[in-house]
Amino acid sequence: MNRNLLAFAMLFLITIIFISRLFFLQVVNDSFKFESEKNARQRLVQYPERGYIYDRNNVLLVTNQPAYDLMVVPRNIETIDTLEFCKLINITKDSFLKRMKKAKTYSWRKPTIFVGELSKENFAFFQEKMFKFPGFYIQKKSLRKYPINSSSNVLGYVSEVSTWTLRNDSTGHYKLGDQIGTGGIEKSYEKELRGKAGVKYFVVDVHNRIQGSYSKNKFDTIPVNGKDITSTVDINLQQLGERLMSNKRGGIIAIEPKTGEILASITAPSYNPNLLVGRKRSINYSKLLDSVGKPLFDRGLLAEYPPGSPFKLINGLIALQEGVISTRTSWTCHHGFHHGSLHVKCHCGIHDSPQALHSSILRSCNNYFCQTYKLSIENYETAEIGMNVWSNHVKSFGFGKFLNNDLPTGRKGLVPSVAMYDRVYGKGRWKATFNISNAIGQGELLVTPIQLANMSAIIANKGWYYTPHIVKKIDGIDIDNPKFTEKKYTTIDELHFDPIINGMTAVFESERGTARASRIPEIILAGKTGTAQNAHGQDHSIFVAFGPVDDPKIAIAVFVENGYWGSRWAAPIATLMIEKYLNGEISRKKLEERIENGSLLDEYYKQEHPEKDED
Amino acid sequence: MSNIDWVLVILFVGFVLSGWVNIYSAVLDQEHINILDTSQKYGKQLGLILSSGVLVFIILMLDGKFFEKYSGLIYMVSMVSLIGLFIFGKEVAGATSWYGIGSFSLQPSEFAKFATALALANFLSSPNISLKKVKTQIKAFAIILLPAIIIIPQPDPGSALVYAAYLFVLYREGLNGHYIFIGFLTAFLFILSIIIDYTYIIGIATILTITVSVIRKRKKKSISIILSYFLLSTLFLTSFDYVYDNILEDRHRNRLEIMLGIKHDPSGVGYNQHQSMVAIGSGGWTGKGFLEGTQTKGDFVPEQSTDFIFCTVGEEWGFAGSALFIILFSGFIARILFKAEQQKLAFSRIYGYSVAMIFFFHFAINIAMVTGIAPVIGIPLPFYSYGGSSLWGFTILLFIFIKLDSENHSVL
Numbered sequence A: 001m002n003r004n005l006l007a008f009a010m011l012f013l014i015t016i017i018f019i020s021r022l023f024f025l026q027v028v029n030d031s032f033k034f035e036s037e038k039n040a041r042q043r044l045v046q047y048p049e050r051g052y053i054y055d056r057n058n059v060l061l062v063t064n065q066p067a068y069d070l071m072v073v074p075r076n077i078e079t080i081d082t083l084e085f086c087k088l089i090n091i092t093k094d095s096f097l098k099r100m101k102k103a104k105t106y107s108w109r110k111p112t113i114f115v116g117e118l119s120k121e122n123f124a125f126f127q128e129k130m131f132k133f134p135g136f137y138i139q140k141k142s143l144r145k146y147p148i149n150s151s152s153n154v155l156g157y158v159s160e161v162s163t164w165t166l167r168n169d170s171t172g173h174y175k176l177g178d179q180i181g182t183g184g185i186e187k188s189y190e191k192e193l194r195g196k197a198g199v200k201y202f203v204v205d206v207h208n209r210i211q212g213s214y215s216k217n218k219f220d221t222i223p224v225n226g227k228d229i230t231s232t233v234d235i236n237l238q239q240l241g242e243r244l245m246s247n248k249r250g251g252i253i254a255i256e257p258k259t260g261e262i263l264a265s266i267t268a269p270s271y272n273p274n275l276l277v278g279r280k281r282s283i284n285y286s287k288l289l290d291s292v293g294k295p296l297f298d299r300g301l302l303a304e305y306p307p308g309s310p311f312k313l314i315n316g317l318i319a320l321q322e323g324v325i326s327t328r329t330s331w332t333c334h335h336g337f338h339h340g341s342l343h344v345k346c347h348c349g350i351h352d353s354p355q356a357l358h359s360s361i362l363r364s365c366n367n368y369f370c371q372t373y374k375l376s377i378e379n380y381e382t383a384e385i386g387m388n389v390w391s392n393h394v395k396s397f398g399f400g401k402f403l404n405n406d407l408p409t410g411r412k413g414l415v416p417s418v419a420m421y422d423r424v425y426g427k428g429r430w431k432a433t434f435n436i437s438n439a440i441g442q443g444e445l446l447v448t449p450i451q452l453a454n455m456s457a458i459i460a461n462k463g464w465y466y467t468p469h470i471v472k473k474i475d476g477i478d479i480d481n482p483k484f485t486e487k488k489y490t491t492i493d494e495l496h497f498d499p500i501i502n503g504m505t506a507v508f509e510s511e512r513g514t515a516r517a518s519r520i521p522e523i524i525l526a527g528k529t530g531t532a533q534n535a536h537g538q539d540h541s542i543f544v545a546f547g548p549v550d551d552p553k554i555a556i557a558v559f560v561e562n563g564y565w566g567s568r569w570a571a572p573i574a575t576l577m578i579e580k581y582l583n584g585e586i587s588r589k590k591l592e593e594r595i596e597n598g599s600l601l602d603e604y605y606k607q608e609h610p611e612k613d614e615d
Numbered sequence B: 001m002s003n004i005d006w007v008l009v010i011l012f013v014g015f016v017l018s019g020w021v022n023i024y025s026a027v028l029d030q031e032h033i034n035i036l037d038t039s040q041k042y043g044k045q046l047g048l049i050l051s052s053g054v055l056v057f058i059i060l061m062l063d064g065k066f067f068e069k070y071s072g073l074i075y076m077v078s079m080v081s082l083i084g085l086f087i088f089g090k091e092v093a094g095a096t097s098w099y100g101i102g103s104f105s106l107q108p109s110e111f112a113k114f115a116t117a118l119a120l121a122n123f124l125s126s127p128n129i130s131l132k133k134v135k136t137q138i139k140a141f142a143i144i145l146l147p148a149i150i151i152i153p154q155p156d157p158g159s160a161l162v163y164a165a166y167l168f169v170l171y172r173e174g175l176n177g178h179y180i181f182i183g184f185l186t187a188f189l190f191i192l193s194i195i196i197d198y199t200y201i202i203g204i205a206t207i208l209t210i211t212v213s214v215i216r217k218r219k220k221k222s223i224s225i226i227l228s229y230f231l232l233s234t235l236f237l238t239s240f241d242y243v244y245d246n247i248l249e250d251r252h253r254n255r256l257e258i259m260l261g262i263k264h265d266p267s268g269v270g271y272n273q274h275q276s277m278v279a280i281g282s283g284g285w286t287g288k289g290f291l292e293g294t295q296t297k298g299d300f301v302p303e304q305s306t307d308f309i310f311c312t313v314g315e316e317w318g319f320a321g322s323a324l325f326i327i328l329f330s331g332f333i334a335r336i337l338f339k340a341e342q343q344k345l346a347f348s349r350i351y352g353y354s355v356a357m358i359f360f361f362h363f364a365i366n367i368a369m370v371t372g373i374a375p376v377i378g379i380p381l382p383f384y385s386y387g388g389s390s391l392w393g394f395t396i397l398l399f400i401f402i403k404l405d406s407e408n409h410s411v412l
């Protein structure tokens, strides 16, 4: 080989390599061009419209309102008239400097929110003069709006995505400053509601004024709006419940038994959902958090109370199922249940003759249900086996476990177990009478209002239920999640429900029924009053009901904290709700007025200031 | 004068002037818009260009024999000035490669290139020299390696790497081709050893050696050659491992690793290179036009006026402009090579060949670096990059050859 050829060959080769490389970089590959034009291009995020939320009758509950963030890109700023600027958007010079420093610390090149959510006037003023302030621009976004001041606990709210969520978001959907559903339906249906943001690029001049679309919109992405949600709640019913609960604390859950749809979910006190929108959100949030009535605590889903007398229905069903009683089995009540040194008082008022299941329900006799509970547990060789059987029956009603539905919060409640009593008394060293309070829904038992409402629905259905859920349709299409469309059966046979329902009907219809005063004209209901003992103050008022008895359309549970006894607050509230739902209007105006104006604030004050009580 | 190769002179003037314009665009400051403003790099570069003209004039006035005669002295002065850096050197950007004279900095390694070329040409053109002899080879290598060895610890491995260019000169003058092959092998193995563990490579080499030996078992000579390659490779690999871990600094290692795709880090060490590719890539077919480069303006590419000046060409003049530059510069080198081959005197031929190879190395390494083919090795693009020492060094390097060439016809 001629020795001088090597150098020429290398030269030739490198020329070819370089020209091909340049051809690739400059002509073939687009991405570098796109990247290099960052400065001459403005990227505007096109926020999708978050899905609307409707009630079951298509009343609009949640919609959107536009908001305008004033953005800044520090490196694009030129000398500006700070004074004029501050005046336009109503901030002090001090605040201006602070915000600017913050923006510069965050990024020199990336846009930062300089002033979030300008008022409409500020926005209008600023937009007119924007050309004077290079480096600043306005980004439109969308905020929630609640046309009806109601149901904040059901709807939830949206807030800025937290850094924790950002760090753990493997999908990369969220970035700093994005909105995310944080409670209620907004949270549990976040994926459906949020949609997908788009991006639009504009060519801007050195003053950051938009000159037109960039690259014929080749790089733009179109935002995809969120899906609309139809909730199962009836906003009329919901609002009535909220009104009836004014100046009271507690929770109401109403369910359509045939579907498991939650018709109303009320917690009291509640708050205006519009408080948690936009700039004022965090201030209002901490105010609500500090509020003594705990409005952010959804009592319907989270409050765990002893169920009280309505739980006697479960004990009656278990005893029937276990065959330890028949509908004719009777006991005479000697002002209570007495066993050795154990005494459970009773005020049923029928102490002269033996009474059976029916009148025991309508008079809520403690002795009767203590006797049946004792038989149910003692029906087996040992109390442990009896207790296991009993607690399995109870759990089949959805007690003692999470409902596992489409609400972001919930509590298990508590169903006592063998293990629990073994821990307290030692293995094999206890018997039915040790925990006789289970018979009357007191003691260790804890349930949430939604569990109790579900129980009411189960009795209405005579033994089965659909998991109570809050969403009916997504984008107009019925949900098909098997969690909510598959029947769940209890361990109690259908035939045992009839005597129980008869007893519950008598609670209204019998001369001596505990809720006779709350009857609705011309509609026959089934119900059960309850009073749950409260160590800290006045007892809680409880009521469960469903109706009409021959074709149940609504099942309900009402808890009123410190409401004395069941028939005083909870029963009227429950029947007013049922009447409203079934008839569309309330005939008992006086009752409605009395309940709505009734206040238990004194009771709460007493409970919160016990030392005053002692003076 | 009439025998001057005007093709080279015109290309030189073209490169220098367009380099100046590109520096103007790269560092243009809106407040100093005048290209003659001496407070700015572009104003200074004009001064440097004019002073280079003076150098050109002096060189052309001198007798061609002067360079041959004083090549030893020039070489010695140059080596002393390199060594002097260890005592009097000024540190700029972590490297002690500069002498500071007032506000002026001088980088002696830029001048050592032509000094080495002169010394090498002088040595190889002396009578009774044959590169077949080991003694000659050792002497020739000593001339080349001495400056490189002084430059490496400054540290300036980029400049030192350029001295590999002389290996091709030696090959042209009769050095056994195995040296070139070993050179390529060394580079190849070095890169390979960064990617995979060197023990694996030795294993593969062993298998290859045995296989080849078995196939070609009749030729004893070739077996011994293969075996010696094998031993050399093994030796290299073990020493590379040492060099890589102990001699190279983190920044060099990072650059190499990013280059080889072991590390991906667009905002860290690879930032310059990534931005450089963005700038060039955004040029498209015809570029954004003079002074219109957005990357260039935004100070995205540090060292844009020096080692990364080609970005500006790519961004503002596009594929058309940068491809034209590549072709012209290759043509320029080819012209020097062609002219060197025509020299009747061995001294002129060897010197000319050295000039071509030095330009080739700078060109190849610099463009490969800015286009992301090679790691970031800081060496300037001749005539384009901002800087007095390099402009003067390259001007002298080129014009000594032009002078020698102009006297070629009178040689009998």
Ligand SMILES: [Zn+2]
Binding pocket: A333, A335, A336, A346, A347, A348, A349, A350, A364, A365, A366, A367, A368
């Ligand atoms: Zn009784």
